[in-house]
Amino acid sequence: MLVEKNVSLQPYNTFGIMARADTLVRVYSSADLAALRADAKLGAAPVFILGGGSNVVLTSDVAPVVLKIEIKGRRLVQETERAWIVQVGAGEPWHDTVAWTLAQGWPGLENLALIPGTVGAAPVQNIGAYGVELQDRFDSLDAVDLLTGQSFSLDAAQCAFGYRDSIFKHAPSNPRAGDVLPRSMGLAGRAVITQVRFRLPKPWRPELAYVELARRAADEGITQPSAQQIFDWVCAIRRAKLPDPAVIGNAGSFFKNPTVTPEQCADIIARDPKIVHYPLDDGRIKLAAGWLIDACGWKGKTVGQAAVYDKQALVLVNRGRGQNSVTGGEVMTLARAIQTSVYERFGIRLEPEPVIL
Ligand SMILES: Cc1cc2nc3c(=O)[nH]c(=O)nc-3n(C[C@H](O)[C@H](O)[C@H](O)COP(=O)(O)OP(=O)(O)OC[C@H]3O[C@@H](n4cnc5c(N)ncnc54)[C@H](O)[C@@H]3O)c2cc1C
Known part of the structure; x- marks a missing residue:
């Protein structure tokens, strides 16, 4: 394992939030975890486990020991x-x-x-x-x-x-x-x-149930795409829809899609007939959180350097870069304002998808 002190976490979270770790330990194997436990100081300290930092919002410097998992193979x-x-x-x-x-x-x-x-x-x-x-x-x-x-x-x-x-x-x-x-x-x-x-x-079968993939296959007149073709389609669709974190900091979908009962859904449809909803196998209905946020007029709105992505309301982005980057506080202020307005209009509590630290 490699122990580093006072480490900037900005390169290690895809939002690009500036925060520091007091101690960062690079973990290359299970044996490193045994060594960590055996260490008198590190073994007793609280920890935070970090992968690629693409599903976290850092709201302050991180006091727990950050275990950066780098086990390969x-x-x-x-x-x-x-x-x-x-x-x-x-x-x-x-x-x-x-x-x-x-x-x-x-x-x-x-x-x-x-x-x-x-x-x-x-x-x-x-x-x-x-x-x-x-x-x-x-x-x-x-x-x-x-x-x-x-x-x-x-x-x-x-x-x-x-x-x-x-x-x-x-x-x-x-x-x-x-x-x-x-x-x-x-x-x-x-x-x-x-x-x-x-x-x-085995045998491999293409999974094309998702509407955008089915449309793509129909447009190209391909009924039996290869796995590589599906890989290419998925990459192309995602690149067109989602911001690349290397260019615009973000943590992907910021809220989970909520589920409601058929009665709740009927009630919302009576008021908003265009609401995007999908029936689930268990009888509940999944609503598109991005649609709810968009319907409340949030696309493109900002708090400091935090913004609702203008092409997809479900994604919150960092409008800044480097020293001028968004703070975790700005992201969470924007997120809470969105939650309040969706709740006031639809009676639905949106739950954040990333881990808030
Ligand atoms: C542009 C973009 C698009 C995305 N699209 C999707 C998508 O389509 N579908 C989807 O599901 N997610 C999506 N995400 C979210 C994210 O990519 C995934 O959740 C991903 O699995 C997080 O991986 P990570 O290594 O970055 O985890 P981190 O953000 O580092 O950590 C996430 C959580 O996992 C824990 N953790 C990390 N590694 C370990 C480990 N080895 N052992 C135990 N706990 C661990 C952390 O403690 C933390 O609680 C997207 C994110 C972005 C930025």
Whole structure:
């Protein structure tokens, strides 16, 4: 492990917020986590686990020790008649991993192309896009419990995946040294994911249920696209819709899409017939948070250097750069104002998607 002091976190969060870490530890292996625990000072300190910083809002300097996960490595661990099982280190970049699996001839992750961040963070919020969620391609993961030092593996059921949710997003309940790790307990901040195994099903089938992909396939007159074609389409659609964090700082979708009962939805439709909504398998209705925000007139509005992206109201962006960058306070002031106005108009409480630190 490599320990650094007084480190700028601006290069390590895609919003480009200026904040500093008192201590940043680069973690290259599980053994580094054992060394961290053994260290008299670092082992006792509170920590924050950081991947690529694409799903965090830093509202101040970070006092906990920042564990920057840089565990590398990718390999095929098993091939059966029904799947390729691929294991990837938590610190590998997500998009590069998707491209690498395709290049190896192991398709299945193409709908999730171009999502920023690391492989280790992907299970944390069960990343999803264009009709596929991580849980659809997940086999299992390895993690280290920072409290006990114990290494353990979890399968999909044990990760308790939900919509942008998993056991890794929930705070531990009364953790104590010596706890045997109960699977029902929240693991946020307590467990470092070190390896993720993907189950890429055979035979591969294109996933084109998402309307923009289906339209693209129809426009090009292609009924059986290759995985590479879907990868290219997803990249093109995303580049047209979302700001590139390397150019305009942002953390992707700032709010989760809320779900409501059919009665609540009918009530809103009576007032706003154009509301964008999708029925879910469990009978509830998913509303497009971006539509709700847009309907309240937020597109292009600003607070200091924080702005609602003018092409997609669900994305909050950094209008500044370098020393003139947005602050976490500006982002959160804008976010709260949006939440209030959506609640006043629709009676719906929007929940932020990124981790607010
Ligand atoms: C332009 C843009 C587009 C995006 N599009 C999508 C999208 O389509 N779908 C989607 O789901 N998300 C999307 N996101 C959000 C983000 O990319 C994902 O949530 C991504 O998985 C975060 O990865 P990260 O490594 O940057 O995590 P970070 O932001 O560093 O961390 C996020 C959380 O995971 C925890 N964490 C990170 N690594 C580990 C680990 N190894 N072990 C345990 N906990 C860990 C952190 O403590 C934190 O709580 C987008 C973001 C941006 C900026």
